[in-house]
Amino acid sequence: MNIRSLPIKNLKKKPGRTAVLLILVIFLSFAVFAGSVTVSSLGNGLSGLERRLGADIIVVPSSARSHVDLEQMLLSGTPGYFYMDKSNLGKVLSVEGVEKASPQYFMASVKAGCCSLKTQIIGFDPDTDFSVTPWISESYQSRLETQDVVVGSDITVPVGGRVRFYDVNCNVVAKLAPTGTGLDTAVYANDDTVKILMQAAADKGMAQTEGDPDTLISAIYIKVADGYDVQTVADYINIYMKKVEAVPARSMLSGISDSLSGISDTIKLLVAAVWILAFVIMIIVFSGLVNERKKEFAVLRVVGMSRKMLARLILTESLILSVIGGVIGIALGAAVVFPFSAAIEARIGLPFLTPGAGTVILLAALSLVAALVAGPAASAYSAYKLSRVDTGVILREGM
Amino acid sequence: MKLEAVNLSRRFTRIKGDANYFTAVSPTDFSLKEGAVTVLMGRSGSGKTTLLNMLGGLLEPSTGSVSVDGRDLYAMDDDERSRFRNRCIGVMPQGHSALSSLTVLENVILPHALYGAGEDAEEYARELLSRFAIADISDVRSSELSGGEARRMTIARALICRPGIILADEPTGDLDDENTVLVLETLRSLADEGASVLIVTHENDAARFADEIYRMDGGTLKKI
Numbered sequence: 032m033n034i035r036s037l038p039i040k041n042l043k044k045k046p047g048r049t050a051v052l053l054i055l056v057i058f059l060s061f062a063v064f065a066g067s068v069t070v071s072s073l074g075n076g077l078s079g080l081e082r083r084l085g086a087d088i089i090v091v092p093s094s095a096r097s098h099v100d101l102e103q104m105l106l107s108g109t110p111g112y113f114y115m116d117k118s119n120l121g122k123v124l125s126v127e128g129v130e131k132a133s134p135q136y137f138m139a140s141v142k143a144g145c146c147s148l149k150t151q152i153i154g155f156d157p158d159t160d161f162s163v164t165p166w167i168s169e170s171y172q173s174r175l176e177t178q179d180v181v182v183g184s185d186i187t188v189p190v191g192g193r194v195r196f197y198d199v200n201c202n203v204v205a206k207l208a209p210t211g212t213g214l215d216t217a218v219y220a221n222d223d224t225v226k227i228l229m230q231a232a233a234d235k236g237m238a239q240t241e242g243d244p245d246t247l248i249s250a251i252y253i254k255v256a257d258g259y260d261v262q263t264v265a266d267y268i269n270i271y272m273k274k275v276e277a278v279p280a281r282s283m284l285s286g287i288s289d290s291l292s293g294i295s296d297t298i299k300l301l302v303a304a305v306w307i308l309a310f311v312i313m314i315i316v317f318s319g320l321v322n323e324r325k326k327e328f329a330v331l332r333v334v335g336m337s338r339k340m341l342a343r344l345i346l347t348e349s350l351i352l353s354v355i356g357g358v359i360g361i362a363l364g365a366a367v368v369f370p371f372s373a374a375i376e377a378r379i380g381l382p383f384l385t386p387g388a389g390t391v392i393l394l395a396a397l398s399l400v401a402a403l404v405a406g407p408a409a410s411a412y413s414a415y416k417l418s419r420v421d422t423g424v425i426l427r428e429g430m
Numbered sequence: 431m432k433l434e435a436v437n438l439s440r441r442f443t444r445i446k447g448d449a450n451y452f453t454a455v456s457p458t459d460f461s462l463k464e465g466a467v468t469v470l471m472g473r474s475g476s477g478k479t480t481l482l483n484m485l486g487g488l489l490e491p492s493t494g495s496v497s498v499d500g501r502d503l504y505a506m507d508d509d510e511r512s513r514f515r516n517r518c519i520g521v522m523p524q525g526h527s528a529l530s531s532l533t534v535l536e537n538v539i540l541p542h543a544l545y546g547a548g549e550d551a552e553e554y555a556r557e558l559l560s561r562f563a564i565a566d567i568s569d570v571r572s573s574e575l576s577g578g579e580a581r582r583m584t585i586a587r588a589l590i591c592r593p594g595i596i597l598a599d600e601p602t603g604d605l606d607d608e609n610t611v612l613v614l615e616t617l618r619s620l621a622d623e624g625a626s627v628l629i630v631t632h633e634n635d636a637a638r639f640a641d642e643i644y645r646m647d648g649g650t651l652k653k654i
Contacts, residue, residue: 032539032552037531044531330527333488334541334587335516337509423489426479426523426599 038347049352052316056356056402057363059309064364064398066302069383070295071390072372076211076382077284077291084280085162086252087261090123090268091115093276102283109213110139110151114240114247119275123251126267128259133159134248136225138232138239140196140218145235147194148186151217154225162252163219171205175221181205183215185373194218197231211376211384253277291381306401313409317349321413325425332422345414349406357402361395431499431518431594431626433462433485438494440480454480457493458651460644462595462626467618467639470630472646478630479524479599481646485628486521486597487511498595516541520588522598526580528572534579535559535568538586551590558586561616563609577604585613589620596620596627602636614639 042049092115095101100109123132136154140146155163157174167181175181180194180201188194192203201224209215220228229244240247255261261279268277321328328341336344368375369385376383386394439457444450455477462468462485472478483489485496487503496503498518503511515521528537535555542551559565562582567575572583581604588596598617602610610633618639621627629636637643643654 032532032536032543034540034543040531040536326527327529330523330529332512333486333515333521333523333527335512335544335591337512339509340512340544421489423480423483423486426483426488 038344038351041344041348042351048320052313052349052352052406053356053359055309055313055316056353056406057360059306059405060357060360060398060402061364061367062302062305062309062360063401064361064395065368066298066305067394067398068364068368068385068391069375070298071386071394072211072368072375072383073291073295073381075384075386076376077288079210079384080212080214080287080382081280081284082166084284085165086280087255088253088265088268088277088279089283090119090251090253090272090275090277091249093274095276101278102286110149112137112139112239112249114242114249115275117246117248119272120248120251122272123253123268126264126271128256128264128267129253130256131159131161131254133161133252134222135160135163135250135252136222136229136247137249138225138229141237145198145237146196147188150186152180152196152225152228153217153219154222155219156222160252161254166207167205167219170207173204175204175219175224177221177223177227178202179204179220180224181207181219183207183217184209185215186218196228197235197237199228199231209384210382211372212382287381294379294381306405310405310409313405314412317345317410317413318416321345321410321417325417325420328417329422329425333426338418342414342418345410345417346407349410350403353402353406354399356406357399360402361398364398365391365395432464433496433498433595433626435460435485435496436494438481438484438496439492440477440484440489441492453649455484455491455651456649460485460651462628463641464594464626465621465624466641467621467627467629468642468644469636469640470628470644470646470651471632471634471637476646477649478646481651482521482597482599482628482630486519487515488521513545516544517591518594520591520593520596522584522588522596522601524599524603526577527584528575528580530571530573532572533569534564534572534575534583537572537583538590540590541587542590554592555586555590558589559583562586562612578606578609581605582609582613585616594625596625597630598628599630600632601629602631602633610635 091101092113095113117134120132120134123129133156138152140148140150140152142149157164171181178199178201180203182188182203184207188203190203190206193200194203201220226244229239232238255264265277265279268275331341372383372385436459437457438455438460439453440455441451441453444452470478480489484491487496490504506514529540532540538555538558539551556565556568559568562585564579564582567579572580575583581601585601596617601617602613605613614636617627617629645652645654
């Protein structure tokens, strides 16, 4: 008989009571962990998107908005295309405050026999690009050759495999890290490859433009020099350049950012509400239990247990429940959030990028702390109340 | 060990926050002598259990003091008093006082395990269980015990730390005649070995084992 085993024996003796408390802690830690991972994934998705965009301003043909949903196409990889004259690039480069400018080429493959898959194909100029290359270099350090492509993480073709667009075979040389957006289904190639694909599409009667691919670009990605205001540069382009529209990237993201912030706030509120609700229920349950176990505790006092030891016993029981319930709740949270992150992303329509192992471990640790605090804190009041009652008063009421 | 109470009294509040009190034990002097059995008789509600609880360091008195071998119980802090009670005072509370999560043997060892190694006490615990004829149920959960078995287990538990003072509240309440005699004889023999024993009881039979008899009536203690 070791006194340290008493809390475990007490918990085992009343499985129903133990199960109720355990479920409460599981519920609490599940909510805290799943909620915090979700909020972190949403934040991560937005930062990933910002990083991925990599530009301060994007210049597109002014007719683009009437053809496609610009934000959907640029941020979510929804297949689409538009073109403008390449001479715009030189004009943009001459605008004061523009530090770098690089063209991009968009085209959409089709769901037909000539193409392996229907997706957005994004071409860039390796010599001037500053937005796609840093991202690609995380998984592929060599220069992209003609007919080499880098695919988004959600495209199932393996590295070393081939994809076919308009009957042109392309080599998959790398797969990108996930962004948590529809861009994970896009394909990236250099400008020469895209021009070959545009020509191939035209040869099949599926031309996406009437013009000469060599004189066309889809968009210009701009990096604004330090000391210049992004909005001012964009305004200047909009005023002085014809038939183009300069869109500050941040304003493009603001809609997503607002939705994300709204959802994150709601989740945070729900997590806090669940924590408080579970905590209050636990206080009530512990209070009821202490009342029910008053005579048991009186016996312990009779045989020489001090108030401190009694409080420690009650706190240890709740701590054991908190540890077990906390771990189970976190495991359940992980089992729900991680395997279904793609479904969550599709459901809420926002970038959703689950955090790395380090952040997940940190969130799990914090969730466990939330459970560890809740259990003992909920029982602390009852333990304190009990320790104030004279044992003789309980004994007087009769065993 | 010698226990002495001086001017000991206890009042209880009837209604919380109101000045409506009743006196459970009127100011009284009382002592337990080493090697003697003192029997305290009286009707239900006469204040016997309240007096016993104050003597055992379980209920703060309204006035007066309780000392054991010159040490004032209520001058000690809770930690010290609890440990002192554990080692020196064996209290047998009224009714069923077994811990349901423990076996009979574990219940008996429990007081010893609180401040030391429970394993050291196992042999003596088994000896006590044999003495009270409950050795065969030592591994049974105490929730499965009959009233008589639970009572005998409580007595064994009170004796596990070999206390110098034994305070027994209705120790024969649930026992048949045979076990009643066994318990009273045991308490008598403990007193003969030097313990100070107080038996609070309704049983007139206890009187023949007593060295001193008191009666409690309406909170007032009288020696018979």
